[in-house]
Amino acid sequence: MTIGEGINVKTVLRIENNTSKKVWKVEASGTICTMTSGVKKNSGAVRSKQFETAADCRKYAEQLIRHRLGRGYKPVSSSFYMIRKSCFTEADFWNVLKKAKTKGETQEQQLEWLVAHLAEQPLEDLITFDEILARIFIKSYQSQLWAASYIITGDSSDDRFDFFRAWLLFQGEAVYESAIQNPESIIPVLQALEEKEEVPQFEDLTYIGALAFEEKTGQNENLYYTLYDEVVLNSYIEPYIELDWSEADTENLSIRFPSLWERYGENPLEC
Incomplete structure (x- = not known):
């Protein structure tokens, strides 16, 4: 045969x-x-x-x-x-994140549950979860949200923006979509974060697929990303964007985002 x-x-x-x-x-x-x-x-x-x-x-x-x-x-x-296409859907994706938010008081505890949960799923569902994450994550790669991230964190680097967006995505679909349209809508979520003395970043979520794959198979991230590239047909690459703001132009930032600037412009949540 x-x-x-x-x-x-x-x-x-x-x-x-x-x-x-x-x-x-x-x-x-x-x-x-x-x-x-x-x-x-x-x-x-x-x-x-x-x-x-x-x-x-x-x-x-x-x-x-x-x-x-x-x-x-x-x-x-x-x-x-x-190989059959996974039946895992975008609705399933958001439901998994919602459930993860209930698994512990800290983000670290919630991450631990999420990794273990994904590791228990069929390999095709794990990869599909990661593909959906990539597709949704790229939606927030925009200039105005980057400006908001800078005001909130005091850091304009690419990595900091990625980690901020990952944290934002983990807050759930409603919060995420609202922030993309209006970054100032996340102030209540940020206030709750301040009460816990935490910061808006979630670096580990950006490579959650590799973490779950290692937990599931004992293999390293290189093997996972090779498999991911061979199975996933769509490649989600961040487009080039022209930033319509600068760190030096604080007047413009304070006018565009008055509530964010009043709260964090002079006192960012340093990560």
């Missing part, structure tokens, strides 16, 4: 006897072969191996399949099929 030449192929096998029921899955995705074993089709121990070529990856998957068939495993349905 030979796996086809498609970029992403998968097979699921199962074995059942008097003592146990086991499911085993192998995915040959480009140059990465991922094996999952457990009692359910979409969960269990996961390990991955990378090859120099897709042909070597498919050959290795074939060898594993023949070995399992020889041990008595049987196909769950058809033997081989193209």
Whole structure:
């Protein structure tokens, strides 16, 4: 039996006897072969191996399949099929973040839950979560929000703006979309943050997929991003934007964002 030449192929096998029921899955995705074993089709121990070529990856998957068939495993349905698109939706994405916000008093505790939760999901759902994050995250890459971030944090660097936007996204869909339209709408959220003596940044959310993948498979971020690039067809790259403000023009900033400037212009929340 030979796996086809498609970029992403998968097979699921199962074995059942008097003592146990086991499911085993192998995915040959480009140059990465991922094996999952457990009692359910979409969960269990996961390990991955990378090859120099897709042909070597498919050959290795074939060898594993023949070995399992020889041990008595049987196909769950058809033997081989193209990898199915995840059913994970944008609504699911926002619901997961909403649930994460309830898991602990601190952002660190909430991050820990989020990583563990994503690590328990099928690999295709984990990657889709990360793809949705990238698509939504890019919406906030705009000049006026960058100006607001500078006023709030006192730092105009690219990294600080990214970490601020990640924090903003984690606050939920309503807060995020409102801030994109009107940055001053987040003042109540910032006030609540000040009461906890915390700052508006969430660096770890920007590579949450890699963190969850490492938790799930024990493999490093390089393997994850290779797999991500091979599975995800859309690439979300921040466009070039012309900033319509400058740090030196404090008068303009105070006029455009009077409430933010009054609260943070002279006393930013330093991160």
